[in-house]
Amino acid sequence: MLGLSYVPVLAQLGEDFFQNREGAAEKCPGNNGLCLGWIADNFGDYVDPLWEHVLLSIVPLAIGFLIATGLALFAHRYRILAPFFLFFVGTLFTIPSIAFYLILLNITGRGFTTAVVVLTAYTQVLIYRNVMTGLQEVPREAVDVAEGMGLTRRQILWRVEFPLALPAIFAGLRIAASSTVGIAGFAFFAGAGGLGGEIFADPAFKGNVVTASVLMILLAAVLELIVLTIQRVCTPWERAVAS
Amino acid sequence: MTPVFAALGPFGDAIDFIFQQRESQAGTVKVGGLGEIWELSWTHIQLSVAATVIATLIALPLGLWLGHIGRYQFLATSTSNIGRAVPALGLIVFFIAFLGVGFVNVCLALVLLAIPPIITNTYVGIRGVDRETVDAARGNGLTGMQIAGRVELPLALPTIMGGIRIALVSVIATATVAPLANVDTLGRPIVSPNVYGTAGQLAACIVVALLTFAADALLAAVQRAVTPRGIKIQANPGRSRGRLSLSSPKRSVQST
Numbered sequence: 001m002l003g004l005s006y007v008p009v010l011a012q013l014g015e016d017f018f019q020n021r022e023g024a025a026e027k028c029p030g031n032n033g034l035c036l037g038w039i040a041d042n043f044g045d046y047v048d049p050l051w052e053h054v055l056l057s058i059v060p061l062a063i064g065f066l067i068a069t070g071l072a073l074f075a076h077r078y079r080i081l082a083p084f085f086l087f088f089v090g091t092l093f094t095i096p097s098i099a100f101y102l103i104l105l106n107i108t109g110r111g112f113t114t115a116v117v118v119l120t121a122y123t124q125v126l127i128y129r130n131v132m133t134g135l136q137e138v139p140r141e142a143v144d145v146a147e148g149m150g151l152t153r154r155q156i157l158w159r160v161e162f163p164l165a166l167p168a169i170f171a172g173l174r175i176a177a178s179s180t181v182g183i184a185g186f187a188f189f190a191g192a193g194g195l196g197g198e199i200f201a202d203p204a205f206k207g208n209v210v211t212a213s214v215l216m217i218l219l220a221a222v223l224e225l226i227v228l229t230i231q232r233v234c235t236p237w238e239r240a241v242a243s
Numbered sequence: 244m245t246p247v248f249a250a251l252g253p254f255g256d257a258i259d260f261i262f263q264q265r266e267s268q269a270g271t272v273k274v275g276g277l278g279e280i281w282e283l284s285w286t287h288i289q290l291s292v293a294a295t296v297i298a299t300l301i302a303l304p305l306g307l308w309l310g311h312i313g314r315y316q317f318l319a320t321s322t323s324n325i326g327r328a329v330p331a332l333g334l335i336v337f338f339i340a341f342l343g344v345g346f347v348n349v350c351l352a353l354v355l356l357a358i359p360p361i362i363t364n365t366y367v368g369i370r371g372v373d374r375e376t377v378d379a380a381r382g383n384g385l386t387g388m389q390i391a392g393r394v395e396l397p398l399a400l401p402t403i404m405g406g407i408r409i410a411l412v413s414v415i416a417t418a419t420v421a422p423l424a425n426v427d428t429l430g431r432p433i434v435s436p437n438v439y440g441t442a443g444q445l446a447a448c449i450v451v452a453l454l455t456f457a458a459d460a461l462l463a464a465v466q467r468a469v470t471p472r473g474i475k476i477q478a479n480p481g482r483s484r485g486r487l488s489l490s491s492p493k494r495s496v497q498s499t
Contacts, residue, residue: 094459096416098433099448106253106445178327185330189433196332203336203423213333220327 034206043211045198050215052193056184057223060116061177064123069169071124072131073157082132089124097122097183101190110191118190122183123176130172134165167238170231174224181220195219257445267438274432274439280450287428287454291415294350298357298414299407306362310369310399311391319366326359331417335424344424356417357410364406368399401470408462415455429454 068089075082100118108114138161146160188197198212232239251258264276309319338352372395380394396403419430432439432447439447 091456094412094455096419096448096451096455098416098419098430099452099455102433102444102448103452175327178324182327182330185332196330199332199336204340206340209333209336209340213330213337216330216333 034210038207039211046195046211046215049193049195049198049212050219053181053184053187053195053216053219055112056115056119056187056192056194057177057181057219060119060123060180060184061173061223063116064120064176064180065127065173067120068124068127069131072128072135075132076135076157076161085128086125086132089128092121093125095121097186098189101186105190112192114190115184115187115192115194119180119184119187123180126176126179127169127172130168130175131165134168134172135161137168138164163235166231166235170227170234174227177223177227178220181216181223185216253441253445254449256442257449260440260442260446261450268436268440269438272438275443275446280429280446283427283429283431283447284450284454286426287415287418287421287430287451290346290350290353290421290426290428291411291418291458294353294414294418295357295407295411297350298354298410299361301354302358302361302406303365303403306365306403307369307391307396309362310366311387311395313370316366316370319362323359323363326356331356331413332420335417335420339424344426346426349418349421349424349426353414353418357414360409360413361403361406364409365399365403368402368406369395371402372398397471398474401466401474404462404466404469408459408466411458411462412455415451415458419451 071085071089075085097118100121101115104114104118108117142160142164143156146156151159184194185196185199187194188200195212195216199209202208260275261280262277264273264278266272267274306319309315334356335349335352338348342348342351369391376398377390377394380390385393418428419433421428422431422434429447429451432443433451436444
């Protein structure tokens with residue numbers, strides 16, 4: 001019921017929005033304003049960069065997840081390697097993104113591949129660290145019980161340790177998702193487009209900057225939600241405990 | 244250019260740019276050389292250090308207070324979630340579009356970027372202090388302020404330094420876009436390759452990367468130095484826990 005009281009306000013806003021569109025939209029860039037009319041008229045220009053940005057986020061996340069999880073499982077099996085891997089992925093994360101894009105550009109050339117390599121490198125530490133944490137925090141008792149039941153090492157890893165580590169792993173994946181969207185904002189330095197290119201193309205015009213930035217924030221939020229949904233599906237026992 | 248540099252291709256040219264002055268692309272001014280690189284680096288360092296120090300002054304007391312009273316965990320952890328989602332480029336450009344250009348405005352934008360990791364790490368560090376230790380301090384008659392300052396803060400210092408380290412590294416990386424606000428950091432050759440050429444662009448990238456590694460190594464050393472002896476003894480027998488990189492893995496409750 002309460003929600004209904006907003007209807008007149010929304011209607012008024014909507015009316016202003018459509019009536020002021022004519023004329024105001026054309027003047028908008030000149031006035032350096034932030035007007036919905038201009039955004040509505042020019043939204044089409046942002047669709048392609050948005051799509052590029054989506055690819056620049058999902059592809060590195062998928063590849064990065066496979067590599068980092070592989071590294072972590074390897075380090076879990078051979079503990080002595082763990083500190084070296086952590087140092088390695090940590091160092092990758094320290095490289096400034098713009099510098100990384102431009103340096104790699106001189107080796108692998110301009111384009112999507114270069115950006116994906118850089119973005120994949122940045123996901124490593126976030127995912128690797130969380131997989132390791134998840135595996136380390138599996139209760140010792142659970143592993144002992146599994147051993148007592150006669151499970152092999154491999155069976156223990158895949159049926160006990162890995163499932164129990166999933167919440168931590170997904171937490172890492174969520175962090176990686178939002179930070180990848182952010183770092184992909186600089187991917188245009190590698191000639192891979194994305195929403196960052198739109199921001200950089202006209203950084204003095206508010207309408208442009210806000211539209212592209214908001215789209216990036218929304219993309220990050222949507223990706224986090226998708227990962228969260230996958231997590232819900234993959235770990236049904238978590239909900240059973242919670243309720 | 245010496246033959247060694249020539250063999251390195253574009254990288255050799257970039258290294259040459261760092262040490263030797265040359266004509267700009269249009270041929271009107273002299274660019275490059277140690278003098279200019281140092282000048283740009285110095286602005287870059289000033290900007291980054293100023294932003295990180297201001298961010299620490301804001302975020303450290305706030306995180307300490309939130310962690311001490313042990314409430315509003317949602318606030319402390321969600322700032323870092325939101326902070327990560329806001330694109331750095333968008334933030335800087337947004338600030339410039341609304342506040343105008345200049346050193347102070349860019350610095351403010353970078354402060355906003357540096358606050359979330361420091362708040363989160365401070366909070367997590369303080370909450371990670373053994374409750375029994377805090378209870379013992381309370382039992383010894385220490386007041387709340389004394390507990391926060393003399394027990395919780397020292398024990399959480401490694402994790403807090405980890406947060407400051409993340410903040411400084413990301414600020415140095417992002418200060419590269421400051422030339423958009425007319426502040427000439429090392430980003431100048433990067434955003435103006437039409438003046439500095441691709442060699443200048445690459446040279447600036449190399450210097451920024453070296454600067455970041457240096458800052459990271461420096462703060463890692465500080466982090467080790469401020470780690471109380473008790474924690475070091477505790478941490479050493481454990482496996483990969485000794486190295487408190489980024490944030491201590493055991494205590495990362497980055498998202499809820």
